Amino acid sequence: MRIIDLSSPVDADAWEPDPVIHEILTPAEGALHMSAEMKEHFGLDLDPSVLPGGELLSLDTFTLTSHTGTHVDAPSHYGTTADYGTPRHIHEMPLDWFHRPAIRLDLRDQPVGAAGVDVLEKAIARAGRTPGPYDIVLLNTGADIHLGTQKYFTDFTGLDGQATDFLLDLGVKVIGTDAFSLDAPFGDMIRRYQQTGDPAVLWPAHFAGRRREYCQIERLHNLDALPGDFGYTVSCLPVKLVGSGAGWARAVALVEE
Template identity: 70%
Template sequence: MPQKIIDLSARVDAAAWEANPVEHRVLSPAEGARHMADGMREHYGVDFDPSVLPDGELLSLDTLTLTTHTGTHVDAPSHYGTRADYGVPRHIDQMPLEWFLGPGVLLDVSDEPVGAVGADRLAERFERIGHAPGPGEIVLVRTGADALAGTPAYFTDFTGLSGAAVDLLLDLGVRVIGIDAFSLDAPFGHMIAEFRRTGDRGVLWPAHFAGRRREYCQIENLAHLDELPAPTGFTVSCLPVKIAGAGAGWTRAVALLDG
């Protein structure tokens, strides 16, 4: 049966504001032709005149400098620390692909203020949609923060999940949790203010540090979750790029709906 595809991925754009700027260098097709000719001569001793090609052009070549946490990406357990209660945390290239293709569940918390959504609020969402996530399902948290992508506010004005909210999802058997914000945790400023107010270290990156106790993956910087027509009834594909020894990998996350 034909499927409709909804793109849930953010654009990687060197022109947009990023906390860790992206560098995008482009060799034009003409420059690519000369680059290829130089490489053939240097490495293989083959002389070739690129002027014989149509318009003197061959292929363009893009080189990007960016972190694995730029754009829509999947965090591996090794991103959360070097040690874990369950053993040595796995890198992104070691994670089973089966984790990243499965039924999706959309939880809309876009009416929540800047900070962290608690477990009780998630339980209310389960009741509202008439479905509690289970093993093999991929939970997508819609905050609406993707509307701020490309601006400094994207990194400061969003809603994350509390440690208890993450534990609730993991208790239900969920292994992949995604969000359309910069982080699954609350913004830096919010967490640090809470730490200074309470002295409780547990308020610092609790969603990430849950991955030191229990193996799971996050998808961060999702987009267009508002285009999903219903909280359930779709499949999520978020296969991460296979980068050896990396704590994260980019993904072209999509939702698949039956036509």
């Protein structure tokens, strides 16, 4: 079995609207810290110099949002109430949603904005397979070429509300994208709202989750490395963050060989 990494990194050196802070306690600093903790809490003295190289263990502290890097959005991210009942947090979601056959849809020819049902129908025809119940849909928008830059957050293709419902009508429970969001960029949505006065253009893909229970995988990467548009399993198990509207995931494709 070949494993293809479909995850984008969490990198404190990359540009993020909510910057990532990465603090490192080195192995040498860890030895000094442990020595001080042992003395303070247990009254024990241990000279760090007796450790190999005077080092103990490193410790990394990251400060970041649950929507940084590749992550899964839970229904509770979309709102506090839903037509189907109380929206579930990420730790409450069934794991079998996130280890399923997948189908990749090519949207790389689409401009910045929100793609509709007609775009998805053409992409499905090109792929040669219609997504079925519980299949994971991967939207290959090509947005990950801007990963690590400000353009990644402003130049990409999302879905409109009808396109999102179209996939959910097929029984899809998890929709993934290599873009920052399953919705169109913020600026695009707000400009269209100002032009039309129609609130339905604002976050329609996310707000669909108030009517229909489903999850999104955002900020995927490397979808071009897949061997085709289907014929593999995607595993994107979210981290069990209790009470959270999202959880980080190491998304991979499992290809039988």
